[in-house]
Amino acid sequence: LPYSTNKALICTLEDGLYLYDGEKSVPFLSEVTNFLKENRLYKAIKLKNGNFAFGTLLRGVVIIDKQGALIHLMEKGRGLGDNAVYNLEEDQQGSLWVTMSVGISRVELQTPMTWFDERNGLTGAVNDIIRYDGDLYAATMLGLYKLKRGASFSTPSNFIKVNELPTSVWAMTAQHGSLLLVTDNGTAELKNGKYKFLDDYSGAVILPSRYDPSVVYVGLTDGVVILKFEAGRWKSLGSIPNVNADVGEMNED
Secondary structure, eight states, rough: OSSSSSSSSEOSSSSSSEEOOOSEEEEEOEEEEEEEHHEEEEEEOOTTTSSSEEESSSSSSEEOOTOOOOOEEEEEETBOOSHHHHHEEEEEOOOOEEEEESSSSEEEOOOOOOOOOOOOOOOSSSSEEEEEETEEEEETEEEEEEOOOOOTTTTTEEEEEEOOOOOOOEEEEEEEEEEEEETEEEEEETTTEEEEEOOOOOEEEEEEEETTTTTTEEEESEEEEEEEEEEEEEEEEEEOOOOOOOOSSOOOO
């Protein structure tokens, strides 16, 4: 493959990549050096933007930049229908066509999006999502899930179910250092890695007050509960009297 005006990138099946200047070749070290050796590099192309795409027989496709830094890893369960890749082709729109032992995939490389579903551990309809204390949480009909970052590029990120909340989680908000979660079993609080329930009201929506930062409202199927932050902790003040409606949305005027 053309690498620069006076260098070529040589690709081998089991011995990785080399740079050749017309006289000598030297190993081209990158973040995917061992990956390509272990997974049998079969097809390689240079993309229009200067990056390189490599198809393997065992682990799908990897894309690196000219310096060897990883940009994408696509494999079965992460955008491809199969791991055995036989051919690659870039179209006029900059998308990558991948021919595999089972089917063909078109990958839109310009779309910075990752799809998470049951293949990545995330099950149940997603009701809410939030970043709290550096971690990403997803509230679903089947419980609460926390994103576990991959240890390396070949170990994908996936969602882990939070066993402390074995109930549907409908809404979340981060307030005063705590994550408040509205569930079928009541409003729960996550703080310092520990979960506890503040009450047993089955909620559906949550609204932090814009006028009083110490107040959060929780909408129920038959009313509204007030949460109050006092003396450094959250507590439930119970439901508002004479409000018995099914609350699906709340706003402050």
